[in-house]
Amino acid sequence: MITESALPRVEKTHKLDDGVVRNLGLVGVLLLLVVIGIITRPELYSDPTWVKNNFLTILQQASAIGVVTVGMTFVIIGGGIDLSVGAIIALAGVWATTLATQSYGAAGMIFTALVVGLAVGLVNGVLIAYGKLVPFIATLAMLVSARGLAAQISGKQTQVSTNETINSIASTKLLGIPLLVWILGLVVLAGWVLLNRTTFGRRTVAVGGNPEAARLAGINVKGHTLLLYMLSGLCCGIAAIMLTSQATSAQAAMANLYELDAIAAAIIGGTLLSGGRGTIVGALFGVLVFSTITNLFAINNLSTEVQNMVKGGIIVAAVLIQQFRYRSLTNLLRRRNDPDKPSQHPSR
Amino acid sequence: MTQISRRNILLGSAAAGAGLALTACTSNDPASNAQVKTDTSGNANAAAGQKVIIGFSAPAADHGWIAAITNNAKAQAKQYSDVELRTVEAGTDAAAQRAALSTLIAQKPNVIVMLPYDGKELNAAGLEAMQAGIPVVNLDRAFPSAAAYRLQIKGDNYGMGLAAGKYIGDQLKAKGVSNPIIGEIPGIDSLELTQERTKGFNDALAVYGFKVANRRPAEFTADSGQAAATALLQALPKMDALWNHDDDQGIGVLAAIKQANRSEFFMVGGAGSKSAIDGIAKDDTVLKATVTYSPSMASSAISLARLIGQGKGMSDLVELQVPKEITLASETITKDNASKYAPLGF
Numbered sequence: 001m002i003t004e005s006a007l008p009r010v011e012k013t014h015k016l017d018d019g020v021v022r023n024l025g026l027v028g029v030l031l032l033l034v035v036i037g038i039i040t041r042p043e044l045y046s047d048p049t050w051v052k053n054n055f056l057t058i059l060q061q062a063s064a065i066g067v068v069t070v071g072m073t074f075v076i077i078g079g080g081i082d083l084s085v086g087a088i089i090a091l092a093g094v095w096a097t098t099l100a101t102q103s104y105g106a107a108g109m110i111f112t113a114l115v116v117g118l119a120v121g122l123v124n125g126v127l128i129a130y131g132k133l134v135p136f137i138a139t140l141a142m143l144v145s146a147r148g149l150a151a152q153i154s155g156k157q158t159q160v161s162t163n164e165t166i167n168s169i170a171s172t173k174l175l176g177i178p179l180l181v182w183i184l185g186l187v188v189l190a191g192w193v194l195l196n197r198t199t200f201g202r203r204t205v206a207v208g209g210n211p212e213a214a215r216l217a218g219i220n221v222k223g224h225t226l227l228l229y230m231l232s233g234l235c236c237g238i239a240a241i242m243l244t245s246q247a248t249s250a251q252a253a254m255a256n257l258y259e260l261d262a263i264a265a266a267i268i269g270g271t272l273l274s275g276g277r278g279t280i281v282g283a284l285f286g287v288l289v290f291s292t293i294t295n296l297f298a299i300n301n302l303s304t305e306v307q308n309m310v311k312g313g314i315i316v317a318a319v320l321i322q323q324f325r326y327r328s329l330t331n332l333l334r335r336r337n338d339p340d341k342p343s344q345h346p347s348r
Numbered sequence: 349m350t351q352i353s354r355r356n357i358l359l360g361s362a363a364a365g366a367g368l369a370l371t372a373c374t375s376n377d378p379a380s381n382a383q384v385k386t387d388t389s390g391n392a393n394a395a396a397g398q399k400v401i402i403g404f405s406a407p408a409a410d411h412g413w414i415a416a417i418t419n420n421a422k423a424q425a426k427q428y429s430d431v432e433l434r435t436v437e438a439g440t441d442a443a444a445q446r447a448a449l450s451t452l453i454a455q456k457p458n459v460i461v462m463l464p465y466d467g468k469e470l471n472a473a474g475l476e477a478m479q480a481g482i483p484v485v486n487l488d489r490a491f492p493s494a495a496a497y498r499l500q501i502k503g504d505n506y507g508m509g510l511a512a513g514k515y516i517g518d519q520l521k522a523k524g525v526s527n528p529i530i531g532e533i534p535g536i537d538s539l540e541l542t543q544e545r546t547k548g549f550n551d552a553l554a555v556y557g558f559k560v561a562n563r564r565p566a567e568f569t570a571d572s573g574q575a576a577a578t579a580l581l582q583a584l585p586k587m588d589a590l591w592n593h594d595d596d597q598g599i600g601v602l603a604a605i606k607q608a609n610r611s612e613f614f615m616v617g618g619a620g621s622k623s624a625i626d627g628i629a630k631d632d633t634v635l636k637a638t639v640t641y642s643p644s645m646a647s648s649a650i651s652l653a654r655l656i657g658q659g660k661g662m663s664d665l666v667e668l669q670v671p672k673e674i675t676l677a678s679e680t681i682t683k684d685n686a687s688k689y690a691p692l693g694f
Binding site (some may be wrong): 044047050053054057060061151155157158160167170171198243246247248249250251254255256294295296299300301303304305309 | 355408412414415433537561562563564565567568569570571572573574575578579580582583585596599600602603607621623
């Protein structure tokens, strides 16, 4: 048993653990993947231009899903889940690329995508916070209906974007770095500041960790939950424009299974699925691990089925490590706090 | 759940629609680009005959090809004064389509044209209709039992691969490339149709002694095509030819090629979408050809269902009745014949 006086110290140790050890571990995994790439395709890695290009490509392919993952991380830390992110992207993308919207130009398209994202997030938030629906059910229903609405609006056809400004976002570079990567960087930075340096961030952790305690502490839990889903929706709106620009089109089936990739990346990055704990930088590394695996499999012409199995294995490993370390840390603390009492897990 | 969905749709669309009301119309007018047979001069079969009620069912899919199938069937039926088309929504799975078909069978149409969600799962529905005395025209996804259909009209997936491989082989041989680097971007890899296309492609390339260097599957969508192509282009810094199985995902594949600034190879598409045919005619991208898998088969299916209903045969054939199996040829569209095929683009 952990004594109550030991609790704050557990939390403190975990923070340090999260921030440094986990991210170092993920950086290690990334480096390992690169080393495997170098060993298996040395002729590609011997060309510095290719290496630089490949690095930027990995980042670029991680950009849209990375933005979604930032929103997802907030929702999960806040004790919820958003299964509708892929569907929101499809709806926002399809709506922004209808001919009527396109006639308003790039600004009109971007505005539409962001408003649609925010609006769907608002509906999710209202259903969950005020309608008292379980987040899983509410966002699952939204997944189905938003894709349905997207199919309706698009006439079930691929909506091609003829707007050159939108289409050129994906190929534009600033200081040699793709614009999409800059957008990802900005969203990650904003997410990090919001989570770690503002009242909003502290409230998110409090609401996810113990909603009742948060309510007693004077936090408007319902209002905060609503904001979290709107934040996730907004991230989807941004991602919709990024993906539309990359594919120069949008359709109802776009961003398929993004919800699972985003949840997996957040969890690999150290976010607790039960809420109350998580980091933005970790989530970013989670996305990069997936993006790098895809790249590694592509350059070695390995099948995507095996790639998916490896991805699944990494998710399981990440959670196992998380549990293992949590247990061993608790044990360590227990021994430290009460040296006379033997550990309940003497083997560890 | 239904209630939630409805509520979500209402709330979601109302909220998002505020201030954006005029964006709600779509860019797709279903009737405007349908493929119909209109020129019937000199065809005795075109003369109005006995009235035929045709029941029609296709899955509600979100792919342009399936949308074109339904549009074509409706547009072709309108061409005949003696045809009444009764369509039923087939929902999104085999069970829903089975339920829809039993209500259709109960209405006793003269003929049923259906694109089954899955041929194996809807075999029983085909048998039921046939036993009720309603001839079934199976569109594209074969029933395992020959007793479950009167006519089967489908595309040729293996032939698509064969045509794409032959075009690429011929071009590379003409250029004198001996050890070409060939890329392939199929659609959903677990589907039998994808496997048949790939097999045809490999068989055709083998004739020239060529093989695929790298293969990255996508999901028949433009965004997945973009991702798969980006990965493929990284893996093959130099490439000679690329076959992309599907023109819808090809929009994303072409975007990725443009973003990567690559043009040292040529690309062949698949299915024959309008944008692909237009692109081939313009000749301003790496896309030089596409092999057809045309949804025009739905228009033909309605025409043939009408003949079956009227007990007539196909006028150029000796037989008095419509044949039992028709497989469309996969044709190769290049710059030379693009204008001829433009009306068939979907």
